[in-house]
Amino acid sequence: MIHHISIAVDNPVKVAQVMAEIWKGAYFPFPPHPGSYIACADDTNGTAIEFYPAKTELVPGEVAVQFARGSSASQFTPFHAAISVPISQEQIKEIGKREGWKVLFCDRGPFDVIEFWVENKLMLELLPPAMAQKYLDFAQIDKFKQFFELEVPVAA
Incomplete structure (x- = not known):
């Protein structure tokens, strides 16, 4: 079972609001990466999507994942x-x-x-x-x- 995924979008807060509405759930800022938001379904599975600003990249860090900004992103x-x-x-x-x-x-x-x-x-x-x-x-x-x-x- 997949519990959450992350996606880079142009307008993270707007997309999180819409997804929370579709799920009848909630959305919040995602503090580990400023400018990001997380939409959560109202279920018992922890279903969620993290929405990062476009061009965000996840890269391996010394201890845990690091957030970086790429130079380009495909549409x-x-x-x-x-x-x-x-x-x-x-x-x-x-x-x-x-x-x-x-x-x-x-x-x-x-x-x-x-x-x-x-x-x-x-x-x-x-x-x-x-x-x-x-x-x-x-x-x-x-x-x-x-x-x-x-x-x-x-x-x-």
Whole structure:
């Protein structure tokens, strides 16, 4: 289970506010890195996303991770996350429209997602309750192998 992730965005406080709204959770400044914010879901899993200012890099330190500022950042990234949310598809659409962010319903074959494009450049696949259950029903090793017609042995 993934408990939290971190993402660099243009407007950390705004993105944290929106994510907290979607989760029906809360957001706070993230003191380890000034200018960053963390959005927390109202769940028992510690689900959260840390939003750092664009161009923030995590680099290895002597004792722990260090924050650095890179010289450039691509507008797009291959990173994405599928996230269960407690609100409806319609509510997600309304929030996206208000923010001017692209929102798309997508049929992924064995499950559906809502592509929620944070700042129109970072994709989060949002899963309202019914979509989340369909995803969980599919997301099993044997079903992945069958769907993608894989014969790869599973590592123990």
